Amino acid sequence: GEDVEQSLFLSVREGDSSVINCTYTDSSSTYLYWYKQEPGAGLQLLTYIFSNMDMKQDQRLTVLLNKKDKHLSLRIADTQTGDSAIYFCAETYGTASKLTFGTGTRLQVTL
Amino acid sequence: DTGVSQNPRHKITKRGQNVTFRCDPISEHNRLYWYRQTLGQGPEFLTYFQNEAQLEKSRLLSDRFSAERPKGSFSTLEIQRTEQGDSAMYLCAIRDGNSPLHFGNGTRLTVT
Numbered sequence: 547g548e549d550v551e552q553s554l555f556l557s558v559r560e561g562d563s564s565v566i567n568c569t570y571t572d573s574s575s576t577y578l579y580w581y582k583q584e585p586g587a588g589l590q591l592l593t594y595i596f597s598n599m600d601m602k603q604d605q606r607l608t609v610l611l612n613k614k615d616k617h618l619s620l621r622i623a624d625t626q627t628g629d630s631a632i633y634f635c636a637e638t639y640g641t642a643s644k645l646t647f648g649t650g651t652r653l654q655v656t657l
Numbered sequence: 658d659t660g661v662s663q664n665p666r667h668k669i670t671k672r673g674q675n676v677t678f679r680c681d682p683i684s685e686h687n688r689l690y691w692y693r694q695t696l697g698q699g700p701e702f703l704t705y706f707q708n709e710a711q712l713e714k715s716r717l718l719s720d721r722f723s724a725e726r727p728k729g730s731f732s733t734l735e736i737q738r739t740e741q742g743d744s745a746m747y748l749c750a751i752r753d754g755n756s757p758l759h760f761g762n763g764t765r766l767t768v769t
Contacts, residue, residue: 550699576755577755577757579757579758581760586765587762587763588661588663588748588760588761588762588763589700589748589750589760590760591757591758591759591760594757634699634700636699643688643752643755644690644702644705644713645700645702645758646702647699647700647701648699649697649698649699650697650698650699
């Protein structure tokens with residue numbers, strides 16, 4: 547079955563880079579996503595990468611994909627206090643293209 | 658603006674009561690999804706519609722749950738005879754083709 551795993555917590559200082567990691571099991575994943583969730587809110591799409599890509603950069607965000615190891619990471623450069631949230635990794639598989647989510651990584655940004 | 662409106666934002670109900678949530682996409686999208694998120698967990702897939710057809714249901718969707726999308730636009734999710742274990746955030750999302758899912762802000766259900 548499909549499984550997506552993330553570390554639960556990450557603390558960084560404001561201005562440093564954050565790296566949030568994710569591993570998945572389904573080698574047939576077509577797209578991999580990063581979503582951000584602030585308290586009491588829904589999920590906000592941050593970025594996504596197609597499975598035939600290794601890297602995608604979007605302003606302060608860099609996504610790296612290692613298909614061989616089924617490892618996905620999200621790097622946030624110059625982390626700000628407004629980046630404090632829970633970050634979810636997700637993958638799509640199958641004809642329904644429904645998403646399977648990890649348990650989320652809580653990012654805490656300290657001054 | 659996520660393009661998806663969910664109502665109500667919060668619902669508190671007593672165990673055994675029925676509840677209904679509504680999802681209104683702002684514009685037309687062929688696929689509509691329902692997810693459930695319990696505290697400390699990622700969202701879990703419940704069901705999805707392509708236009709008005711319900712094409713897949715998760716094992717999480719017990720007989721007490723029913724979802725409809727009568728005209729292929731808005732959708733409703735009803736839970737009958739609610740149980741405390743139904744307490745969660747219920748999220749609606751929309752999608753066209755291979756585009757990413759865009760989520761609404763969810764309905765938080767508390768069953769007392």
